[in-house]
Amino acid sequence: MASNIVEINNLSFGFKGRLLHQGINMTFPRGKVVAIMGGSGSGKTTLLRLIGGQLRPSKGEVRVDGKVVHEQDRDGIYQLRRTMGMLFQHGALFTDLSVFDNVAFPMRELTDLPESMIRDLVLMKLNAVGLRGAHQLMPTELSGGMARRVALARAVALDPNIIMYDEPFAGLDPISMGVICALIRSLNDALGATSIIVSHDVKETFLIADYVYFVANGEVAAEGTPHDLMQSTLPFVHQFVHGEKDGPVPFHYPATNYQSELLNQRFN
Amino acid sequence: MIKSNLFVGIMQLLGGMGHRMIARVWRLGAGARLFFLTITYSGESFRRFHLTLREIYFTGVMSLLIIVVSAFFVGMVLALQGYNTLQKYGSSEAIGVLVALSLVRELGPVVTALLFAGRAGTAITAEIGLMKTTEQLSAMEMMAVNPIARVVAPRFWAGVISMPILAALFSMVGVLGGYLVAVPLIGVDDGAFWSQMQANVDVRVDIINGVIKSVVFGVACTMIALFEGFDAPPTAEGVSHATTRTVVISSLTVLGLDFVLTSFMLVV
Numbered sequence: 092m093a094s095n096i097v098e099i100n101n102l103s104f105g106f107k108g109r110l111l112h113q114g115i116n117m118t119f120p121r122g123k124v125v126a127i128m129g130g131s132g133s134g135k136t137t138l139l140r141l142i143g144g145q146l147r148p149s150k151g152e153v154r155v156d157g158k159v160v161h162e163q164d165r166d167g168i169y170q171l172r173r174t175m176g177m178l179f180q181h182g183a184l185f186t187d188l189s190v191f192d193n194v195a196f197p198m199r200e201l202t203d204l205p206e207s208m209i210r211d212l213v214l215m216k217l218n219a220v221g222l223r224g225a226h227q228l229m230p231t232e233l234s235g236g237m238a239r240r241v242a243l244a245r246a247v248a249l250d251p252n253i254i255m256y257d258e259p260f261a262g263l264d265p266i267s268m269g270v271i272c273a274l275i276r277s278l279n280d281a282l283g284a285t286s287i288i289v290s291h292d293v294k295e296t297f298l299i300a301d302y303v304y305f306v307a308n309g310e311v312a313a314e315g316t317p318h319d320l321m322q323s324t325l326p327f328v329h330q331f332v333h334g335e336k337d338g339p340v341p342f343h344y345p346a347t348n349y350q351s352e353l354l355n356q357r358f359n
Numbered sequence: 360m361i362k363s364n365l366f367v368g369i370m371q372l373l374g375g376m377g378h379r380m381i382a383r384v385w386r387l388g389a390g391a392r393l394f395f396l397t398i399t400y401s402g403e404s405f406r407r408f409h410l411t412l413r414e415i416y417f418t419g420v421m422s423l424l425i426i427v428v429s430a431f432f433v434g435m436v437l438a439l440q441g442y443n444t445l446q447k448y449g450s451s452e453a454i455g456v457l458v459a460l461s462l463v464r465e466l467g468p469v470v471t472a473l474l475f476a477g478r479a480g481t482a483i484t485a486e487i488g489l490m491k492t493t494e495q496l497s498a499m500e501m502m503a504v505n506p507i508a509r510v511v512a513p514r515f516w517a518g519v520i521s522m523p524i525l526a527a528l529f530s531m532v533g534v535l536g537g538y539l540v541a542v543p544l545i546g547v548d549d550g551a552f553w554s555q556m557q558a559n560v561d562v563r564v565d566i567i568n569g570v571i572k573s574v575v576f577g578v579a580c581t582m583i584a585l586f587e588g589f590d591a592p593p594t595a596e597g598v599s600h601a602t603t604r605t606v607v608i609s610s611l612t613v614l615g616l617d618f619v620l621t622s623f624m625l626v627v
Contacts, residue, residue: 145497172503173503180494183494183495185498201502
């Protein structure tokens with residue numbers, strides 16, 4: 092068994108004539124929590140979609156469990172996805188199903204388990220995220236943090252080998268953020284899975300990640316353990332980690348000369 | 360200078376028309392592809408018929424009120440207008456035939472399809488569009504569950520099954536409405552109303568042709584609604600435009616198809 096469950100080799104991906112990634116290399120060892128960080132629009136979520144086979148790379152490859160994802164046919168990709176779980180940014184719960192039915196959904200769709208066993212498994216998963224008591228609620232009755240926890244229970248419903256998190260901390264209050272943070276680490280360790288977190292929340296991500304990749308301008312700008320990156324003197328990493336307003340990532344969107352633009356407006 | 364500006368203007372106009380035409384052809388192809396995929400992945404809709412039954416409830420049963428009330432008024436108006444014309448020629452007893460043939464051959468299938476597009480078609484588009492916007496379809500894909508088999512196909516067959524039943528109910532209630540106006544209100548002979556209808560409405564020529572029309576309209580309206588939802592840009596504005604397009608395209612398609620089908624049926 093290879094030590095890396097996911098490998099991204101020399102990957103390039105373009106969309107509508109714009110090259111989003113070029114020559115990206117990443118490895119995700121089994122049992123670890125690995126984070127992909129970078130500014131908004133840097134293509135972090137796209138990397139998750141490439142790993143899940145929802146997008147096809149322009150160049151290079153993504154290997155999951157030794158298999159090249161984009162070379163798989165539909166059945167092959169679905170087989171790979173059965174070993175993955177994904178937490179979407181806003182949970183993506185099915186709004187016409189209750190909390191219980193949302194968590195039961197992958198079990199009912201992908202397995203032949205009897206309903207009594209599904210019931211027990213769903214309650215166990217919900218108990219793990221602290222929402223067993225909310226199993227009869229509908230998604231519209233949940234707070235953002237609760238919805239994210241239900242989605243997490245659904246993502247781990249079939250005990251996946253790889254769990255992907257797309258901005259798991261975005262828009263949460265500090266308590267919910269702490270809960271999600273602890274859950275990601277504890278579920279990863281309890282299931283012996285590999286977690287891939289896409290986030291721009293430095294504090295929470297550094298708390299639970301074993302290894303971090305920084306993506307900027309379509310490339311891996313830096314990588315290392317959270318401790319290494321906190322000490323990094325690379326200008327981009329320093330600006331990002333310490334939340335500085337200006338730096339390699341400019342405060343201003345590229346524009347023409349301010350003074351001449353104002354004068355032009357006056358004369359026009 | 361003026362000549363060159365005119366030339367540029369004409370070229371831009373032609374270019375714009377070309378782009379719009381390509382976009383239309385592309386959408387037509389994408390719609391046809393979705394139709395064939397829906398047929399291909401329809402097995403699950405019948406194996407797990409409860410999924411289709413649930414959609415029949417939402418599209419068919421929930422449309423009953425608007426269909427029944429509309430049919431009642433359409434039948435009553437038909438009787439009033441028909442009597443007004445027929446009495447001039449001394450054949451007011453033929454009112455039953457006029458009402459029945461108008462409903463069974465044309466108004467039943469066509470008005471039902473138009474009402475279906477407005478009531479159920481828009482609901483289907485909005486639901487699928489919102490599922491796409493909130494990443495529910497992506498979540499399903501990532502769980503190795505095919506959204507076309509799980510979401511699109513049951514709705515498609517629900518529409519195809521519901522439409523002929525709704526059209527038959529429309530014709531039945533319309534005839535009842537016509538009867539109430541023609542017999543108790545105007546005073547047309549009860550026996551003449553029913554016997555003329557029985558003698559002149561042919562099962563194959565009139566009723567079966569009406570059923571064929573409603574099945575074709577069911578396929579068209581449901582597929583348009585599904586495609587518009589599936590193809591909607593994942594924004595509030597995108598879903599709103601898709602919903603509007605569903606009504607407009609469905610209505611025009613139904614009226615156009617009605618002409619084509621009627622031509623074939625009269626020739627054959």
